[in-house]
Amino acid sequence: MFPYLLRKLLLAIPAIWLLGTLVFLLSRLLPGSFAEERLLNQEGGFYSKGSQSSREEALRQYQERTGQNLPVFYFGLTSPNKNTDQAQHISLFPQLSWHGADNQYHRWLKGVFTGDLGTSYRTGLPVLDMIWKSIGNTFWLLLASMLVTLILAMELSILMARERLRWLRSLVLPILFFIDSIPMLVLSLLLLVLLANPDFLQLFPVYGMGYYVPGQLSFWQELGQRLQYMALPHLALVLVNLPYITNQVYSSLQAALQAAYTRTARAKGLPERLVIRRHALRNALLPLITIVSDFLPALVSGSILVETIFAIPGIGRLLVESVLARDYPVLVAIVLVVLVVRMVAYTLADIAYALADPRLKPKLA
Amino acid sequence: MRYAWQSIKLLWRRKIGFRLALLYLALLHLLTLVLPLLPLPYPPEYLDLEHPYLAPFTPAAIASGHLLGTDGLGRDLLANTLYGARTAFLISLPVMLLATGIGIVLGTAAGYFGNNGLRRPLHRLFFFLLAVPVVAYYGLYIPWQVYQQGAAPAYFWWSLIILSGLLLGLWLLLGWLGKRLAVWSSRVTIPVDKGVMRLTEALNSIPRFVLILVLASFLPPSLPLLSLLLVFTLWPGTARLARAEMLRIKELPYFEAAISIGNTPSRLLWRHALPNLIGPTLVAFTFGLGGVLALESSLSFLNIGVPSSLVSWGRTIAGIRNNTSAWWLVAFPGGLLSFTVLALYTCSYYFMQIFSSKSSV
Numbered sequence: 001m002f003p004y005l006l007r008k009l010l011l012a013i014p015a016i017w018l019l020g021t022l023v024f025l026l027s028r029l030l031p032g033s034f035a036e037e038r039l040l041n042q043e044g045g046f047y048s049k050g051s052q053s054s055r056e057e058a059l060r061q062y063q064e065r066t067g068q069n070l071p072v073f074y075f076g077l078t079s080p081n082k083n084t085d086q087a088q089h090i091s092l093f094p095q096l097s098w099h100g101a102d103n104q105y106h107r108w109l110k111g112v113f114t115g116d117l118g119t120s121y122r123t124g125l126p127v128l129d130m131i132w133k134s135i136g137n138t139f140w141l142l143l144a145s146m147l148v149t150l151i152l153a154m155e156l157s158i159l160m161a162r163e164r165l166r167w168l169r170s171l172v173l174p175i176l177f178f179i180d181s182i183p184m185l186v187l188s189l190l191l192l193v194l195l196a197n198p199d200f201l202q203l204f205p206v207y208g209m210g211y212y213v214p215g216q217l218s219f220w221q222e223l224g225q226r227l228q229y230m231a232l233p234h235l236a237l238v239l240v241n242l243p244y245i246t247n248q249v250y251s252s253l254q255a256a257l258q259a260a261y262t263r264t265a266r267a268k269g270l271p272e273r274l275v276i277r278r279h280a281l282r283n284a285l286l287p288l289i290t291i292v293s294d295f296l297p298a299l300v301s302g303s304i305l306v307e308t309i310f311a312i313p314g315i316g317r318l319l320v321e322s323v324l325a326r327d328y329p330v331l332v333a334i335v336l337v338v339l340v341v342r343m344v345a346y347t348l349a350d351i352a353y354a355l356a357d358p359r360l361k362p363k364l365a
Numbered sequence: 366m367r368y369a370w371q372s373i374k375l376l377w378r379r380k381i382g383f384r385l386a387l388l389y390l391a392l393l394h395l396l397t398l399v400l401p402l403l404p405l406p407y408p409p410e411y412l413d414l415e416h417p418y419l420a421p422f423t424p425a426a427i428a429s430g431h432l433l434g435t436d437g438l439g440r441d442l443l444a445n446t447l448y449g450a451r452t453a454f455l456i457s458l459p460v461m462l463l464a465t466g467i468g469i470v471l472g473t474a475a476g477y478f479g480n481n482g483l484r485r486p487l488h489r490l491f492f493f494l495l496a497v498p499v500v501a502y503y504g505l506y507i508p509w510q511v512y513q514q515g516a517a518p519a520y521f522w523w524s525l526i527i528l529s530g531l532l533l534g535l536w537l538l539l540g541w542l543g544k545r546l547a548v549w550s551s552r553v554t555i556p557v558d559k560g561v562m563r564l565t566e567a568l569n570s571i572p573r574f575v576l577i578l579v580l581a582s583f584l585p586p587s588l589p590l591l592s593l594l595l596v597f598t599l600w601p602g603t604a605r606l607a608r609a610e611m612l613r614i615k616e617l618p619y620f621e622a623a624i625s626i627g628n629t630p631s632r633l634l635w636r637h638a639l640p641n642l643i644g645p646t647l648v649a650f651t652f653g654l655g656g657v658l659a660l661e662s663s664l665s666f667l668n669i670g671v672p673s674s675l676v677s678w679g680r681t682i683a684g685i686r687n688n689t690s691a692w693w694l695v696a697f698p699g700g701l702l703s704f705t706v707l708a709l710y711t712c713s714y715y716f717m718q719i720f721s722s723k724s725s726v
Contacts (some may be wrong), residue, residue, distance in 0.1 A: 018567075019570065092507070092524060177714075180710065181710045183662065184663070189682060190696075190699065192689065193689065199690045296572070297573065305663060305666075320667055331582060335571060
């Protein structure tokens with residue numbers, strides 16, 4: 001078990017490094033940066049009162065301070081000193097030039113290994129702090145909605161699997177199919193319009209994570225306030241994910257009900273409830289581990305929209321805000337975080353599989 | 366091909382749900398095609414600042430001609446919803462077609478050749494390896510620089526001339542080497558399967574929506590670039606499917622027979638494998654189309670990657686952020702979007718029923 005995990009980890013690190021490097025280089029190589037957009041903009045903006053030359057001076061100072069005037073990579077096609085008037089010059093033959101270790105990529109990579117992911121262009125805060133602050137909200141949102149979805153899916157499939165409740169199946173499956181075809185965006189906005197709107201039903205508060213209260217709230221008070229505000233986002237995520245998960249659980253339960261051990265359990269004269277719960281369900285839950293870990297990407301993209309719509313300060317909202325502001329250090333860091341989280345999730349899934357299914361243990365060793 | 370067509374005709378006759386869904390899709394498509402010719406009371410971009418946030422079907426709305434109401438800037442909701450459908454199809458159909466095409470080509474190649482099915486002489490391989498940076502520099506980098514700096518077009522022509530000269534020279538040189546030295550003409554296996562699978566894994570390791578958002582922030586907002594980006598992130602799904610189907614087909618007796626009578630690889634793929642691939646890809650295509658529709662409206666809702674002058678469902682829906690009581694901004698475009706996705710999923714469901722039951726026999 002342990003060597004297997006170690007091998008996976010060793011294989012994952014170069015992949016993460018490669019992808020992170022690619023995203024970093026793409027973010028720096030393509031034209032147009034945050035600072036250029038803000039500082040050189042003629043109309044409006046904070047610096048609009050200054051002349052063109054003072055704006056350019058401000059940009060140069062800013063780039064020097066943040067290290068953006070350095071060459072991007074160890075070597076490049078153009079010469080590093082851009083100050084001379086070379087902009088109009090195009091050489092038909094590639095001029096490779098060596099920039100040495102003092103470049104943006106080297107600094108970034110060194111920072112990653114020492115736990116410093118740079119500072120945000122937009123807010124000037126360390127990126128790691130920003131991510132750390134928002135990752136908790138996303139984590140609880142995803143975890144709680146996933147748990148509710150799983151429990152609901154399991155109970156629904158158990159009910160649908162029973163012979164006497166056949167009518168339920170012909171009712172639930174089409175409804176789930178219908179819900180599945182409503183995109184996340186429309187579904188959460190519909191919930192917002194229907195359940196948090198004075199014109200229809202004002203059941204839930206609309207935006208945010210709660211209001212500021214002076215002094216410390218007790219645990220239960222805070223939980224109560226959180227629950228009010230998080231109810232709609234959770235509901236949206238559960239509704240969006242429920243159809244797919246229920247389908248998977250149901251089909252795997254069906255397969256387990258056809259198996260020989262189920263027939264034996266039936267032959268022993270166990271009541272159907274016990275046959276399903278104790279014998280079929282336990283085996284049907286095995287594939288669920290893979291389904292849940294495979295489901296992570298969909299969950300992440302769902303949380304991006306939900307967090308934006310319900311104004312929850314989480315990773316998804318941070319991502320959208322950074323994309324809109326072209327805040328590249330934050331974007332690259334989020335990509336790295338997502339890659340690491342995915343790797344951790346896969347490793348956990350492997351461990352869970354080995355613990356749940358003793359037949360797998362010798363294969364993994 | 367004829368077989369797939371016959372199964373679809375059978376579905377059309379037997380299943381009323383399939384007929385409804387297909388009719389709806391066809392009608393919507395026709396509507397979006399003839400939309401510029403229709404006499405709508407207002408064009409989608411017309412700002413009727415006298416009537417912002419008109420509720421639909423109220424006397425004021427009917428009197429002013431905005432049957433479905435207006436948004437915060439007085440843009441007509443009916444026109445915006447219909448033109449939004451046009452934009453959505455205009456983006457999602459070519460994107461999905463292109464992604465499916467790339468996916469089929471790469472996936473079948475991976476499945477058919479496997480890891481040691483494709484053998485090429487070493488000198489040919491070297492040529493392609495050397496041609497990639499040459500094309501990247503003279504074919505992409507220099508034209509881009511010329512375009513960006515507005516330099517004389519002579520540079521562009523010169524780079525094209527150098528490019529073709531270099532390619533020709535490399536081809537001749539390596540071909541000559543291949544004839545002279547035995548090492549250069551030895552055949553090397555190319556692990557097509559491994560390459561394609563690694564590529565799809567790398568693309569799948571970041572959630573698609575995150576990848577699209579991050580890459581879209583690097584590019585200027587424009588429709589063609591966004592479409593290319595979507596294609597780039599969507600092809601791995603089809604490629605995996607096509608590869609799995611190809612592996613299955615390769616084991617079937619009829620394919621073995623086709624190999625044994627000496628068909629060429631291209632004829633094998635085109636005549637014998639592709640017709641059997643069409644069913645499963647059709648399932649994935651209709652299903653993916655629904656996903657792209659939702660993706661496009663989410664992106665334009667977030668105003669990422671698309672110019673804000675683009676008429677789309679997402680932009681109309683985004684109006685709800687300024688005024689939560691304007692329910693019609695979500696209900697009409699969102700309803701049309703949901704019904705379209707529902708119709709696509711229904712088609713996909715029925716396709717899956719026929720194609721999976723036949724292919725398992």
